[in-house]
Amino acid sequence: MDYRESYGYEVRNPAWRKQFIGKTYAAPLSLDKDVRNISGATLSCRHIAQGVKRVLTTYVTALK
Numbered sequence: 001m002d003y004r005e006s007y008g009y010e011v012r013n014p015a016w017r018k019q020f021i022g023k024t025y026a027a028p029l030s031l032d033k034d035v036r037n038i039s040g041a042t043l044s045c046r047h048i049a050q051g052v053k054r055v056l057t058t059y060v061t062a063l064k
Contacts, residue, residue, distance in 0.1 A: 008044030
């Protein structure tokens, strides 16, 4: 992951990204429930979770 923004850089942390391993398209991936929020990086956390959800859903519907 290449993150170039001045805020929210904490999402580059491997420990934070590890929470997405093993998730499927059926996982809700909602902030503060399935995905830990990082104070000061709420938008980054939310948008990455939404992006992962879109990729998983696309994989299941189009590629599998």
